[in-house]
Amino acid sequence: MPRINPLLDQLADYPMVELERRKQAVADRGVRLFDFSIGDPHEPTPEFIRQALCDAVPARCGYPSIAGTADLRRAIAAYVDRRFGVALDPNTCVLPTSGAKEAVFHLPLLVVDPAADDRTVVFPDPGYPAYQRGALFAGGHAHAVPLTGDHIFRPWELPADVLARTRLIWLNSPHNPSGAITPLDDLKRAADLCREHDIVLICDEAYADLYHDTPPPSLLQAGLDGVLVLHSLSKRSGMTGYRSGFLAGDPSLIARLRKLRSNPGLAPQDFVNAAAAAAWSDDAHVAERRVTFSAKRALLRRFFQDAGFDVHGSDAAIYLWVRVPEGHDDESFAALLLEHGVVVSPGGMYGVEGAGRQYIRLALVPTLDEIGEAIDVLRVALT
Numbered sequence: 001m002p003r004i005n006p007l008l009d010q011l012a013d014y015p016m017v018e019l020e021r022r023k024q025a026v027a028d029r030g031v032r033l034f035d036f037s038i039g040d041p042h043e044p045t046p047e048f049i050r051q052a053l054c055d056a057v058p059a060r061c062g063y064p065s066i067a068g069t070a071d072l073r074r075a076i077a078a079y080v081d082r083r084f085g086v087a088l089d090p091n092t093c094v095l096p097t098s099g100a101k102e103a104v105f106h107l108p109l110l111v112v113d114p115a116a117d118d119r120t121v122v123f124p125d126p127g128y129p130a131y132q133r134g135a136l137f138a139g140g141h142a143h144a145v146p147l148t149g150d151h152i153f154r155p156w157e158l159p160a161d162v163l164a165r166t167r168l169i170w171l172n173s174p175h176n177p178s179g180a181i182t183p184l185d186d187l188k189r190a191a192d193l194c195r196e197h198d199i200v201l202i203c204d205e206a207y208a209d210l211y212h213d214t215p216p217p218s219l220l221q222a223g224l225d226g227v228l229v230l231h232s233l234s235k236r237s238g239m240t241g242y243r244s245g246f247l248a249g250d251p252s253l254i255a256r257l258r259k260l261r262s263n264p265g266l267a268p269q270d271f272v273n274a275a276a277a278a279a280w281s282d283d284a285h286v287a288e289r290r291v292t293f294s295a296k297r298a299l300l301r302r303f304f305q306d307a308g309f310d311v312h313g314s315d316a317a318i319y320l321w322v323r324v325p326e327g328h329d330d331e332s333f334a335a336l337l338l339e340h341g342v343v344v345s346p347g348g349m350y351g352v353e354g355a356g357r358q359y360i361r362l363a364l365v366p367t368l369d370e371i372g373e374a375i376d377v378l379r380v381a382l383t
């Protein structure tokens with residue numbers, strides 16, 4: 001019998017894998033599905049981005065470099081300057097990634113020493129599941145911090161003994177699943193705390209451009225020392241299948257990351273990099289997508305609020321985080337909706353210590369028309 005990493009059996013299937021199974025069972029009964037589960041929006045990738053990719057496929061495609069193309073790094077630095085007013089050296093402060101998820105998973109490898117007592121990675125709970133998984137596979141100790149109320153994670157409230165053991169803290173703003181935005185003062189306070197304790201602070205800003213009213217700030221605005229941010233083109237530019245994102249921040253950390261990532265050869269393809277350069281250089285398509293997501297959010301939010309539900313925050317990102325009604329938990333309520341063909345994620349999927357069990361998450365991925373039809377189905381399901 002081959003001996004495999006026990007974590008693979010200890011951890012439940014990645015939550016989305018399990019959800020796919022349940023969905024398929026209902027679809028097999030011939031029920032029409034309105035799928036609000038996985039954050040993979042239905043709108044097409046803008047034409048100019050697809051064209052940039054096609055134009056960049058050469059007759060011979062050699063290995064890409066870990067550092068990415070100079071064009072892409074420049075486009076990213078220009079975007080960060082336009083969007084957050086932070087000047088970055090594209091050659092030392094920016095590193096393209098193959099989407100944000102692999103970076104979330106691999107980043108603990110940068111800091112975790114599996115033999116050390118201080119090998120803790122701290123992250124918000126509920127939160128994106130890869131924070132925990134990356135920490136564990138790197139041999140770290142995963143420390144989930146329950147979020148309540150406004151769902152904003154304030155690392156300065158961590159006990160001193162946890163801080164003493166911690167090497168990496170994850171922030172996520174705008175937050176998946178709640179859509180909460182961490183204010184700049186809090187980002188600065190978290191950065192100061194981490195500098196004081198020699199902890200690397202990384203803010204996952206995958207939804208930074210998908211807001212409804214006020215543009216969320218970036219951790220980069222708190223200075224580069226000891227910090228990194230992670231961005232993604234997946235939802236911002238409708239490029240989930242391209243797998244493209246970037247890390248930016250402290251040049252000494254970026255240099256170490258280049259070294260680390262050359263081991264598995266984690267480098268996005270150059271034709272993807274060309275499409276990414278086009279996407280980061282254009283703000284107009286993102287503004288259009290914001291209008292689309294805001295319209296979807298308004299429609300669905302109004303429905304749930306009129307029906308007496310508590311729709312939490314959801315100030316940014318592409319989700320509604322809805323409190324389940326009396327007499328239900330996340331699983332039972334999601335199962336009820338699924339019976340009618342409306343697929344939502346039980347909030348517990350995003351939690352480690354039972355966080356999220358009072359919520360369901362709806363990803364605003366169906367089109368506006370589909371959401372209108374889904375609301376008719378929801379009306380029936382909820383009577």
Ligand SMILES: Cc1ncc(COP(=O)(O)O)c(C=O)c1O
Nearest residue numbers: 039099100101128176206232234
């Ligand atoms: C908070 C957060 N971070 C990272 C990711 C991964 O994004 P990508 O598609 O770039 O891998 C997601 C995807 O849903 C996310 O919600």
